[in-house]
Structure formats: C-alpha cells, structure tokens
Amino acid sequence: MAAWTNFIPLVLVIAGSLSLLWTNKWRYNIAAIALQYLAVFWFVSQVWPIGLAAIKLVAGWMAGAVLAASVTASGSPELDPPAISARIFRAAGGVFVLILAFSVAPATMDWIPVHSAAMISSLVLIGMGLLQLSMTKDSLRVTLGLLMTLSGFEIIYAAAVTSVLLAGLLALVTIGVSLTGAYWLSLTAAEDPV
Amino acid sequence: MSSPVIWIIIPAAMGLLLWFLRSRQPLSLILAAIVCFILSVLAAVVPIGEVVNLGGLSFTLPSTLPVLGRRFVLTAGDQMILVLLYGLGAVWFALAPMAWPHRLFPSFGLGMLAALTAALAVEPFLYAALLVETAVLFSIPILSPPGRQVGQGLQRYMIFQTLAVPAILFAGWLLGVAEANPADTAMFQRAGILLGLGFAFWLGVFPFYNWLPMMMAETHPFPAGYVLSLLPTAILLLGLDFINSIGFLGDSATLFYIVRIIGVLMVVTAGLWAAFQVNLARVFGYAVIFETGFALLAISLNTLSGWMLFAAAFLPRLMGLLVFAFALAVLENQGIPLTLEGIRGLAHRYPLTAFGLLAAVLSIGGFPLLAGLPVRLEIFEQLATISRTSLIGAGLGTAGFLFSGMHLLSELIHSDEQEWRMLENWPARVILISGCLLLLAFGLFPKTFFQSILFILQAFPQLF
Numbered sequence: 188m189a190a191w192t193n194f195i196p197l198v199l200v201i202a203g204s205l206s207l208l209w210t211n212k213w214r215y216n217i218a219a220i221a222l223q224y225l226a227v228f229w230f231v232s233q234v235w236p237i238g239l240a241a242i243k244l245v246a247g248w249m250a251g252a253v254l255a256a257s258v259t260a261s262g263s264p265e266l267d268p269p270a271i272s273a274r275i276f277r278a279a280g281g282v283f284v285l286i287l288a289f290s291v292a293p294a295t296m297d298w299i300p301v302h303s304a305a306m307i308s309s310l311v312l313i314g315m316g317l318l319q320l321s322m323t324k325d326s327l328r329v330t331l332g333l334l335m336t337l338s339g340f341e342i343i344y345a346a347a348v349t350s351v352l353l354a355g356l357l358a359l360v361t362i363g364v365s366l367t368g369a370y371w372l373s374l375t376a377a378e379d380p381v
Numbered sequence: 382m383s384s385p386v387i388w389i390i391i392p393a394a395m396g397l398l399l400w401f402l403r404s405r406q407p408l409s410l411i412l413a414a415i416v417c418f419i420l421s422v423l424a425a426v427v428p429i430g431e432v433v434n435l436g437g438l439s440f441t442l443p444s445t446l447p448v449l450g451r452r453f454v455l456t457a458g459d460q461m462i463l464v465l466l467y468g469l470g471a472v473w474f475a476l477a478p479m480a481w482p483h484r485l486f487p488s489f490g491l492g493m494l495a496a497l498t499a500a501l502a503v504e505p506f507l508y509a510a511l512l513v514e515t516a517v518l519f520s521i522p523i524l525s526p527p528g529r530q531v532g533q534g535l536q537r538y539m540i541f542q543t544l545a546v547p548a549i550l551f552a553g554w555l556l557g558v559a560e561a562n563p564a565d566t567a568m569f570q571r572a573g574i575l576l577g578l579g580f581a582f583w584l585g586v587f588p589f590y591n592w593l594p595m596m597m598a599e600t601h602p603f604p605a606g607y608v609l610s611l612l613p614t615a616i617l618l619l620g621l622d623f624i625n626s627i628g629f630l631g632d633s634a635t636l637f638y639i640v641r642i643i644g645v646l647m648v649v650t651a652g653l654w655a656a657f658q659v660n661l662a663r664v665f666g667y668a669v670i671f672e673t674g675f676a677l678l679a680i681s682l683n684t685l686s687g688w689m690l691f692a693a694a695f696l697p698r699l700m701g702l703l704v705f706a707f708a709l710a711v712l713e714n715q716g717i718p719l720t721l722e723g724i725r726g727l728a729h730r731y732p733l734t735a736f737g738l739l740a741a742v743l744s745i746g747g748f749p750l751l752a753g754l755p756v757r758l759e760i761f762e763q764l765a766t767i768s769r770t771s772l773i774g775a776g777l778g779t780a781g782f783l784f785s786g787m788h789l790l791s792e793l794i795h796s797d798e799q800e801w802r803m804l805e806n807w808p809a810r811v812i813l814i815s816g817c818l819l820l821l822a823f824g825l826f827p828k829t830f831f832q833s834i835l836f837i838l839q840a841f842p843q844l845f
Contacts, residue, residue, distance in 0.1 A: 298555075298571065313547075320540050329536050333543050340547035347554045352449040356511035360546065363518040367539065370522065371531045 193233075193304035196226035200308040201285065204315035204335065208277040211268055213327060217255045220331055221248055223312065227338045230305040231345040239354050243341060246358035250334055250365030257369035258327060277322065284314035301346040312339025330368025337361060384429045385446035385453035388420060388463050389499045396491035403484040410477045413487035417470035417494070424463035429456055453502040461836035462501065462618055469614070469699060470494045473607045476703075479808045480710035481603035485522045490607060492519040497615040506626060507553025509619055510546045513583065516612065517542040523604040524596070534595025541582045541589055548579035556627060569629050573636060576623065583616045584673050587646040594654075594666030602662055602713055606706025609669045610699055617676050618837070621691070624680075625841035631683075641681035641767075645774035647674030652746075652778030655785040661712075661719040661738070664785055665705055668745045671782055672698045675760060678775060682763050685845045690759050692838050693831040697744060697752035697823050704816035705741035708734045711809050721788065726796025730804050735793040737813040742789055744820045746782035752823030755831075 203219035203226075210216070224247025232240035269277070288310035296306050316336030323329060341357060395416050402409045427433060430444045446453045455463065470490065477486055493516045500512035521539065525531050552575035559568035580586065585593045597605050624630045651670035658664050676698075679691035709719060711734045717723055728735040740751065747757035757779065764772040805813065823830050838844070 298568070324533055324536065326531055326536070329540065333540065336544065337547070340550075344547070344550060344554070348550075350450070352451050352508065353511075355449070356508065356515075360511055360514050360518075360543075363515065364539075364543065367518055367521050371525065374525060374527060374529070374531055 193230070193302060196229040197304045197308050197311075199223065199226045200311055204311055205278070205281050207319060207331060207335070208281045208315065209274060211328075213255070213258050216327070216331055217251045217258075220254075220334055221251045223335065223338055224248055224251070226308060227342055230301075230308060230342045233305075234301075234346045235349055235354075239349070239351065240345075242354045242358050243338075243345075246361040247334070247338065250361050253362070253365045253369050254327065254330060254372075257372045261372045277318075280318050280322070281315060284318055285311060288314055299343050299347065301343050305342050305346065309339045309342040312336065312342070314339075326368055326371035330364060330371070333364050333368075334361065337364065383443040383446045384455040385444075385499075385502055387423065387442075388455055388467070389446075389453060389495050389502065392416060392420060392467075392491050392498070393495035396488045396495060399491060400488040403488060406482045406484050407478050409484070409487040410474055410482060413491050414471050414474035414477075416491065417467045417474055421464050421467035421471055424460045424467060429460060431457070451508060452504045453499060454504055455498075455502045456840075458840040458842070459501065460839075461834070462840055463498065465695060465834070465837060466494060466498060466611070466615065469611060472703065473610070476707060476812060477603065479806075479812060480707055480714070481601055483523075483526055483604070485526055486604060486607075489519045489523050492516075493523075493608070493611060497611065501615065501619060501622065505553065506619075506623065507550055510549035510553075510579065513616065513619070514543060514546050516615075520608045520612070524600045524608060526601075526604075529601070530599065532595065532599035534592050534597070534599045537592035538596050541585070541592060545579045545582035548575045548582065552576035552579060559629075573630070573633065576630075577636075577639070580616070580620055581643075584613055584620075585670060586643055586673070586677070587650060587670075590647070590651075590670050593669055594658075594660075594663035597662040597666035598660055602665060602706050602709035602719070605662075606665065606702055606709075609665075610702045610706075613669065613673055613676075614695065614699065617673075617691075618840075620680070621688075621841050621844070625843045628843075631843065637681045637683045640677050641771055644674045644677030644681055645771045645778075647671070647677065648778035649774045649781075650778070652781030652785075654781075656781040656788070658785065659721045661709060661721070661724065661789075664742065664789075665702075665709060667785075668702065668705060668742070668782075671745060671778065672702070674778070675757065675775075678760055678764065678771070679756075682760075682767070684763070686759070686763060688838055688841075688844050689835055690756055690763070692835050693827075694756045695837070696830055696834050697756060697820075700752055700816070700819055700823060701741050701744045704737050704813070704820060705745070707809075707812060707816065708737035708741065711737075711805060711813075715804075721792045724789075725792050726794070726798055728793045729796045729798045729800065730802050732801065732803055733805050733810050733813040733817075737817055739786065739790055739793065740817045740820050742786040743783065744824070746786050747779050748783060748786065750821065750824045752820045754824055755827035 199222045203222040207216055207219045224244055228240055228244035231243050288307050292303060292306045292310055312335050316332045319332030399409045399413055429442050432439060432441050444454055444456045496512050496516035496519060500509040503509055525535055552572045555568055555572035559565060559572055581589050630636055647670050651667040651674060655664050655667035676691060676694060679687050712719060744751035744753045747753045
C-alpha cells in the first residue's frame, strides 16, 4: 500500500476527534466514533491478518451501535449545543493535542515499531480521548472518550503484539465499556422525572 | 477437570446461573455464599497437582488450563490466595441479605471474583490487565444499580481503571523487549514507569485517588465496601506477583524508594483528610486509601518481615472494612444520613452500630488492642530503621485517622436523650457484636490469626 494512503485514515481520525469535541449532537458523535474505528481497522490490518483486524472494526461498530440504540431507547434529550466560547476552548485544546501528537510522534517511533501516520493517529486518539474525559460529566461523552483512548492505544499495540486471545479480550473490553455507557444512559433515563 | 476450571470457570458459570435467578434475591445470595464457601474450603483441603485419595477414588488435580495458546495456572502455592478471595466472597454474600439484598449483587459479585482469580492465574501476566478490567466492568451494575444516580466518582472510577489497561499491557510488551536485550536499560525504565502508572490507576494511588471518597459518597456503602475490599486485595496480590516474576523489579532499590514515598503520601493525606471529613462514607474511602498506603509501606521494606507484614495486614484490613461497611449499611438502610451531624447521639438509639463504626475506624487507625495495631506497630518499627521522615509521615497520618475516630466518638455519644434503646434488628446485632469481637480478638491474639494468612506468600517464592 502506498505510504500516502495511510494519511487518509489519519485525516479521518483528526476530523472525527475534532468533531467529537466540537458538537454535542449524539448522531454526529456516534458517526465520528464509527469513522475512527474504520481508521483503526485500516492501520491494524497492515500488521495483523485481515480477519483478525476485522475484530477491531466489528467490536468498534458494535460499541457505536449499542450506544446509539441506548440513546434512542432512553429518549434522552440532545444536550444543549455548547456556547461559542466553550467551542473555541475545546477547539484550542484539540489543536494543542494535535501539535503535541505531531511533535511527540517521531520520538515514540524510536521504541514502538509503527509508521508515522499510525503513530500520529494513535497519539491523537489517546490525547483527544483524555481531553474529552477531562471536560465532561455526561455518560455518553465519557464512554466515547474512553473508547477513543482505547482505540488509539490499540493501533500501536497491534504493531507490537499479535494474539487471538488478546484481540478477543480487547474486543470484549471495547464492547463492555460501551455496554456500561449504555447502562448508565438507561439509568439516567429512568431517573428522568419527565 | 483442572484447578482453573474449579476456581474460575465454575464460579463464572454460577454467576451466569444466578443472573437467571436474580428475582429470588435471598436464594441467589445464599447460593452465592455457599458456592464461595465450598470453593474456599476446597482450596484449603484439596492439594493441587498431587494425588488425592478419596475413599477408593484416586485422582490428581492438574494446575493448568490452556486457552487459545495461553495458560491459566493455579498451583498449590496459590491455594491460600484462593481461600482468602473466596472466603471474602462467602462472608460478604452471607451478610448481604441483612445489609443490601440486591438482585444484581450475587451474579456480578461472583463474576468479579472469577475474573480476578483469572487475572491472578493467567500467563503471560500482561493479560491480567484485561481480566481486571472485566472485573471492573462487572462491578459497575453493583455500584450503580437501577434507580441510583450515576455520579462523577463512579465515572472517574471507570476512567482510571480503564486507563490502567493500556499502561499495563504496554509495560508487559516493553518488558518482553527489554528481556530480549538486557543491555538496553532505558527499556526497563520505561516498562517500570508504565507498570507503576498502571498500578497507580488501579489502586487509586496518590494523586489518582480522588474518585475513591467521591464514589463512596454516591453509592450504597455495602456494595462499595465489597468492591473496595476485593479489588485492591486482588491488585496488591497481582503487584506482588509482578515483583516476584520480573527479576529487575525485585532488585530495583529505586522502585521500593518510590513505593515508600507514595505509601507515606497516601497515609498522610488520607489520615489528614479523614480527620476533617464530616461524611462517613467518604471516611470509608479514605480508610481504603490509608490501608493501601500501609500495604505499600510494607512492600517498600523489601525484606522477609516486610512481606510477612504485607500478608498479615490482609485480615485486619478486610475485617475492619467489613465491619465499617456493614455498620454504614445499617444506617443507610434506616435512612440515617451518613454525616457526623446525622449520627449525632446515635449511640443512644443504635449502640451496636455506633460501637461497630467506632471499632472499625479505630482498628483501621491502629488503636491499641484492636486488629490494626500489631501490623502497624511492626511497620513503624521497620520504618524507623530505614527512614525517620517516612516514620514521621506515617505517624502523622495515623494520628489524623485516629483523630477522625475520636471525632466520631464525640458525635456518637453527644446527645440530650436520657433513654437508651437498641433499634438494630437481631441479625444485625449478632453480626456487629461478632465483628467487634473479632477485631478485638485479632488485636489481642495476633499470632493465632496471622500465621495462617502468611501462607499466601508461598505463591511468590522469588521474593525472599
């Protein structure tokens, strides 16, 4: 595969993670996480057999589907769109994470054997996930932040270790985290006096 | 049939079965307690890997279960750990009908036990991270049952426990790389840092522990007590397993120095915060931090006596937390606010609950004649020979925690009421009296109780 094609998933990751910070609309958020898992699959399929790498895609999309179904079933209202000042603050945080990811990637590539696009994508996902986790109390966004962080880690870890059991357990954790988020959303809905 | 099948697969299957019986709460709780009790007794009497003669029947219980190219191994050395874990499960499930008979507790509680046992058994050990995460995921429905608000403390618990997974997995991989090239010391350092970070997230080590008191204030004290008794116990044992299996960790003076500093910081901050805390559920959270701090101090000694103190501390720690959580559960179930103001004069209405609360807090603080003191005293003695600063720090934290006990005492007896009543029901009275007597017995006859628990160190032969 030509080296430049690896920058397509990198663009997907950056666009998806920035949109997750920018908007509170759950449909866009779930779409962004689905795109990110596509990018994760792209990178992992370069180091793992395609069948094994597909586990990442299936688990990630299942996680997104579980969350989407839960938001729909709970009838939770859309969060208010963030104020423009909040958006600017989040975007500034996102840009800071991007700068950090691009500048740190070459150094980390010395000890983790992955190519630059995968490393940058991974660091962007981990950074944006942590940023998301630090800025929200909403159960859906906490879950999405955790999924982002885990998926970023999975890209570089796949380059280091290939194991069926590990792939299975990581998929179990991904789906488990999304089920926890869905469970929390259902609790929130149950408490809703309206 | 192998030992992992008995102590991992069977409890996991029972957890699943109890899920289907969840509408019959008392039955499922009793079944869970019986299963745990049987597994605990089996761990105590059936020798793994040796020929067992049972009447005319002779068999050997293999220690290994291969799964997808990896192995789950529970050897004879692990048997005392199994006794401890499943014994703990049996006691908590048996008390649950009086404290928190929730339908989700038996199935998810057993699931947690099975996942944590699997984490201790899996080889290579890096897979333990994913199994601990599975146990954490099982704990969520227990901590936030339907109808209870999901708070920030619970979210942070989930976040920190999940962030430990990448750190531990990476550390495991880096250790493999470093062992292939022992000259590359930088790799060992990176692995050590990531391993430390992973355990810091797991155990709620300073400064990552703010979720502990927050979560306690948001959840029912009984299930939170179960999770916070079981999880740190299993993770501390896992940490010991890592030090036992990874040669360079055991030889690293820097590691034990850092562990000592962190332990002192945890003891000092938890003790001081507890001294000024008015919410008793939060005091329980600080008690867990305080106990973890002392466990780290025992580890930091890195001597045979240090490891023995680490093992001996499990019983008073678990007993103290059990009595504390049960007493808090009695109050919570009566709708009494878990604040110092809410429990003012409680000794006049709930004398045994008040006595249980006090005994638990003072035992955790290391008050004379109670269970916590013998181990604390020995740790102080050992610390005095290594670092006076650490000793002063640990002493300061202990004084803070004991101050919170004295503050509790003054609030419990402060009342204008002249009449004394005993509003606890009979089962609660029996449990609270037994708990307090055990805390006293542990303190009066420490050797009698501690000698058996020291056998958990058999699982870690490289430590000494």
